Amino acid sequence: xxxxxxxxxxxLLITLTWNPxxxxxxxxxxxxxxxxxxxxxxxxxxxTRARERGLMDRDEVPEGTGMLFVYPRRMRCRLWMxxxxxxxxxxxxxxxxxxxxxxxxxxxxxxxxYRSKEKVKYALEVPLGWFEKNGIEAGGYxxxxxxxxxxxxxxxx
Numbered sequence: 001x002x003x004x005x006x007x008x009x010x011x012l013l014i015t016l017t018w019n020p021x022x023x024x025x026x027x028x029x030x031x032x033x034x035x036x037x038x039x040x041x042x043x044x045x046x047x048t049r050a051r052e053r054g055l056m057d058r059d060e061v062p063e064g065t066g067m068l069f070v071y072p073r074r075m076r077c078r079l080w081m082x083x084x085x086x087x088x089x090x091x092x093x094x095x096x097x098x099x100x101x102x103x104x105x106x107x108x109x110x111x112x113x114y115r116s117k118e119k120v121k122y123a124l125e126v127p128l129g130w131f132e133k134n135g136i137e138a139g140g141y142x143x144x145x146x147x148x149x150x151x152x153x154x155x156x157x
Contacts, residue, residue: 026050033068034143035091035099035124036136042068042124044148055125056083066126070148074119081110087128092116097141102131 028043045051051069055061071077079090087106091099100118
């Protein structure tokens with residue numbers, strides 16, 4: 001009987017901590033940035049939980065908006081489209097704002113990994129084709145304000 005209780009408690013704990021609905025509790029602050037001279041309103045993903053959540057389960061990402069992933073240090077980052085319902089483009093960006101690589105992530109709900117070649121501080125996801133439409137290429141610059149939020153909030157129940 002004792003082992004059964006332990007197994008039930010462990011199962012309950014795993015179920016509660018791995019619940020995908022818990023992702024919806026992340027609140028994203030917004031910020032205005034400039035990419036190649038074009039203003040863009042972005043949601044800022046700073047915490048690990050916010051970066052994991054990203055743009056998953058969204059029916060659309062309106063033109064002129066996106067999500068800026070902020071990493072705690074320069075790193076080679078990896079992104080995927082798991083549970084992402086709309087095709088996106090991503091720019092990998094160094095700490096100084098230089099865009100190192102732009103990738104089209106066309107396949108939705110995919111576990112294909114998209115990697116930065118260099119260590120970067122940011123990744124910027126926007127609607128598919130936004131960079132091309134605005135004449136922005138690798139080597140261009142992104143002006144990211146120093147006043148970005150320092151952390152993501154979690155909604156309290």
